[in-house]
Amino acid sequence: MKGPHWGWYLLIGIVALAPVGVRLWSWPGFKRQALDPQMVQAGQTLFEHKWKANDPLAGGGDGLGPVFNAASCAECHNQKGIGGAGGLAHNVTTYVFRNDGVAIGRGVPREGVVHARAVNDRLQEKLNQLQPDLPQTSQPSLSQLVSLSGSRRDNHCNTIQQDVHLSQRNTPALWGANLIDAIPDRMIIANERKERLRWGMAPAKGEELPVGRALRLADGRIGHFGWKAQSASLSDFVQAACANELGLGNPGQAQPRPFSIPSYSYKQPSSDLTLEQCDQITSFVASLPRPVERLPEEGLMRNNTIEGKMLFSKIGCADCHQPKVGDVDGLYSDLLLHDMGQPLEGGGSYNEPLPSRPDPNKPPSDGPNPGEWRTPPLWGVADSAPYLHDGRAPTLEKAIEMHGGQGTRAARNFASLNKVQQDQVIAFLWTLRAP
Amino acid sequence: MSIKFICSCGKHLRARDEMAARRSMCPRCGAPVGIPSMRPTHAGTIAAPLTPQERRRLNREKQDREEPDAVETGITSSLALPTRSEAILDKLPRPAPKVRRRRHLEQRWSQCLTYPILNWKVFFCFAFVLSVFTASLILSFQKLPPFSEATREDWVVWLIAAGILGVIATYAYATVECALASALAGQGPAPCWPSLRAAFPLKSALRCLVCFLAGPVLLVALAAYYWLYGGDLEALDGLILTELGVFTVAYWFLSVVSTNERNRLRDANPMRVAQLVQRLSYRAVVPVLIAPALVIPHVLGGLFALNILHQQFFSGWLLLTVCWWSGIFWAAFLFRLLGVWCYRAPLR
Numbered sequence: 001m002k003g004p005h006w007g008w009y010l011l012i013g014i015v016a017l018a019p020v021g022v023r024l025w026s027w028p029g030f031k032r033q034a035l036d037p038q039m040v041q042a043g044q045t046l047f048e049h050k051w052k053a054n055d056p057l058a059g060g061g062d063g064l065g066p067v068f069n070a071a072s073c074a075e076c077h078n079q080k081g082i083g084g085a086g087g088l089a090h091n092v093t094t095y096v097f098r099n100d101g102v103a104i105g106r107g108v109p110r111e112g113v114v115h116a117r118a119v120n121d122r123l124q125e126k127l128n129q130l131q132p133d134l135p136q137t138s139q140p141s142l143s144q145l146v147s148l149s150g151s152r153r154d155n156h157c158n159t160i161q162q163d164v165h166l167s168q169r170n171t172p173a174l175w176g177a178n179l180i181d182a183i184p185d186r187m188i189i190a191n192e193r194k195e196r197l198r199w200g201m202a203p204a205k206g207e208e209l210p211v212g213r214a215l216r217l218a219d220g221r222i223g224h225f226g227w228k229a230q231s232a233s234l235s236d237f238v239q240a241a242c243a244n245e246l247g248l249g250n251p252g253q254a255q256p257r258p259f260s261i262p263s264y265s266y267k268q269p270s271s272d273l274t275l276e277q278c279d280q281i282t283s284f285v286a287s288l289p290r291p292v293e294r295l296p297e298e299g300l301m302r303n304n305t306i307e308g309k310m311l312f313s314k315i316g317c318a319d320c321h322q323p324k325v326g327d328v329d330g331l332y333s334d335l336l337l338h339d340m341g342q343p344l345e346g347g348g349s350y351n352e353p354l355p356s357r358p359d360p361n362k363p364p365s366d367g368p369n370p371g372e373w374r375t376p377p378l379w380g381v382a383d384s385a386p387y388l389h390d391g392r393a394p395t396l397e398k399a400i401e402m403h404g405g406q407g408t409r410a411a412r413n414f415a416s417l418n419k420v421q422q423d424q425v426i427a428f429l430w431t432l433r434a435p
Numbered sequence: 436m437s438i439k440f441i442c443s444c445g446k447h448l449r450a451r452d453e454m455a456a457r458r459s460m461c462p463r464c465g466a467p468v469g470i471p472s473m474r475p476t477h478a479g480t481i482a483a484p485l486t487p488q489e490r491r492r493l494n495r496e497k498q499d500r501e502e503p504d505a506v507e508t509g510i511t512s513s514l515a516l517p518t519r520s521e522a523i524l525d526k527l528p529r530p531a532p533k534v535r536r537r538r539h540l541e542q543r544w545s546q547c548l549t550y551p552i553l554n555w556k557v558f559f560c561f562a563f564v565l566s567v568f569t570a571s572l573i574l575s576f577q578k579l580p581p582f583s584e585a586t587r588e589d590w591v592v593w594l595i596a597a598g599i600l601g602v603i604a605t606y607a608y609a610t611v612e613c614a615l616a617s618a619l620a621g622q623g624p625a626p627c628w629p630s631l632r633a634a635f636p637l638k639s640a641l642r643c644l645v646c647f648l649a650g651p652v653l654l655v656a657l658a659a660y661y662w663l664y665g666g667d668l669e670a671l672d673g674l675i676l677t678e679l680g681v682f683t684v685a686y687w688f689l690s691v692v693s694t695n696e697r698n699r700l701r702d703a704n705p706m707r708v709a710q711l712v713q714r715l716s717y718r719a720v721v722p723v724l725i726a727p728a729l730v731i732p733h734v735l736g737g738l739f740a741l742n743i744l745h746q747q748f749f750s751g752w753l754l755l756t757v758c759w760w761s762g763i764f765w766a767a768f769l770f771r772l773l774g775v776w777c778y779r780a781p782l783r
Contacts, residue, residue: 009705016682019675186666193663200573201741
């Protein structure tokens with residue numbers, strides 16, 4: 001029998017593969033933001049500027065506050081240079097009410113930040129304003145949170161069963177933020193799918209297997225930044241930080257109202273920062289160099305470090321702290337949310353408080369659970385102590401030991417290593433330095 | 436006793452014993468045929484196999500020949516006067532002997548469902564065992580240490596279990612391919628149990644693998660890459676993945692049929708597959724559209740079952756069993772249907 005003309009094969013091949021080819025070609029790639037030196041310079045000025053109330057740089061707004069945690073970005077981000085991490089003294093305290101009814105009854109948003117300072121005493125936020133039996137303080141220390149009634153000894157916040165749940169956030173380092181911002185959403189989703197395939201299609205919300213999930217925000221974008229991956233881009237992250245930490249309202253996020261005075265209203269609702277100023281700060285943060293991996297030159301230390309890097313993958317740390325995501329090498333994070341277990345729970349939103357749910361019986365949204373945290377990048381980890389979301393771990397060994405939930409497997413494997421091997425893993429982590 | 440033999444056109448014929456070693460004409464193709472004798476006279480000639488009734492009759496005749504004493508002495512129970520109960524039993528109507536109904540090759544597409552229905556027990560056994568092994572392997576794989584530092588014992592047990600799963604899957608596939616092979620030979624549907632000889636399922640597995648590697652492997656790799664790195668899929672992405680799935684399943688089905696027709700692996704090439712489509716004409720819509728429409732939901736259902744397995748073991752395992760059973764059932768039906776059509780539209 002005579003077969004069909006070869007042209008038919010070609011036509012069928014084109015019909016089959018053309019849509020695929022066109023779609024592959026349209027996929028967003030790794031796009032690093034081009035930086036304007038003048039924008040970077042202006043952004044550095046704003047980053048280091050010490051803001052005050054009615055600041056002239058604030059345009060038509062009220063300047064710093066009314067409630068804030070620091071007077072400048074550099075006040076917190078200063079470890080090993082401008083843009084680094086921060087210590088326990090600058091931890092941000094967050095709160096979340098267990099149900100909407102209690103929050104509404106007290107006239108406060110359901111979740112938000114307990115600001116450490118205010119422009120005047122009348123506006124000062126205190127814990128006892130959220131719940132009467134809490135201490136009359138604005139900036140509790142970690143040890144204070146432990147001593148609160150109902151707290152667990154192994155958890156540095158009171159239990160979620162209380163009406164209000166308190167937690168803290170440690171200041172993260174901003175090194176290499178431009179590279180993280182350039183990672184397309186599909187690469188983070190690819191990490192999610194690879195982990196599910198690796199563990200036999202296990203669901204991401206379990207506590208036994210290291211299967212993470214990408215946080216899909218309300219607008220469909222994937223979270224890249226923040227302890228809970230709550231910000232999709234560096235620009236969003238900067239705008240949220242300016243509003244929540246400095247009380248500088250901007251087009252991206254309004255400054256928070258002090259919950260000490262629920263009826264507080266702004267004199268002028270306009271922003272403190274313009275979009276251009278936000279872009280300038282974003283440009284400066286994007287210009288910060290990426291952390292480096294400093295291997296010893298030669299000798300026993302170098303061999304130990306190399307061996308430690310191999311052990312890092314062997315014991316399962318690299319299941320979540322993946323060395324490479326897309327084109328970014330040396331990141332040591334999959335940028336996914338992982339459930340780290342009940343001892344490491346921490347609720348509360350750093351971003352603009354979510355509107356109260358009209359129906360408390362409605363199923364919860366796809367937002368992060370209290371025990372879920374974005375895998376923090378380990379690049380620069382040697383210069384960003386203390387560790388974990390609230391800085392409760394003073395050393396790297398302690399941080400590994402405290403891994404729970406999906407991190408239990410790797411923590412257990414680390415504990416089963418002998419002392420020499422453990423030291424080798426730590427030696428490798430100590431090569432991940434700030435720039 | 437009749438002599439059974441097969442014409443070169445594939446038609447099954449039967450002749451009386453008196454016609455042994457004589458010539459006749461095939462009622463289908465009209466070609467002259469030589470009726471063989473029961474005992475082969477030349478090397479290479481074989482007689483058709485005996486039916487079960489013929490085998491039992493032979494055994495009774497053999498038994499009668501081996502008991503001459505009973506006949507010669509004449510003092511046997513058969514010569515004794517019948518007892519009262521035997522006399523009564525003799526007067527009762529005897530039940531008609533069971534005659535196994537011989538099914539002919541299907542005429543309509545709906546009759547092709549007979550084959551998988553007749554073999555549902557076999558398919559269920561396979562589905563049950565496959566789901567048990569699949570679930571066990573998936574759940575136990577998570578507990579295995581990394582390969583680089585695992586002990587030999589950790590992996591040997593798992594690999595043996597994986598090997599057993601592969602063997603069972605091979606037998607299951609061979610049973611399904613029986614539907615196709617028997618249809619291509621013009622045989623009617625009948626209960627089928629795979630031969631325990633290793634050559635038969637191994638050959639089927641090899642054919643399946645070659646047909647997959649002959650083209651569908653590229654489409655599967657492309658679809659996997661697309662799903663992995665495509666981000667959150669939109670409607671267009673779903674259409675593209677469906678298109679790749681349709682091409683994969685359709686080509687694989689057609690290439691399996693093509694290689695079975697002449698029993699040649701090289702018939703898995705695109706030209707032969709295109710010729711097959713041309714022969715089937717409008718019926719080609721079955722492997723091109725209906726087969727993927729059945730296969731893809733089963734694959735997705737299986738992945739969903741694996742997802743549930745981690746949370747609710749029994750529900751996940753049950754769904755997995757249903758997916759396996761349904762998948763084998765419909766695969767047998769589709770192969771049977773294509774085999775019947777190809778038999779009716781022979782190669783020229």
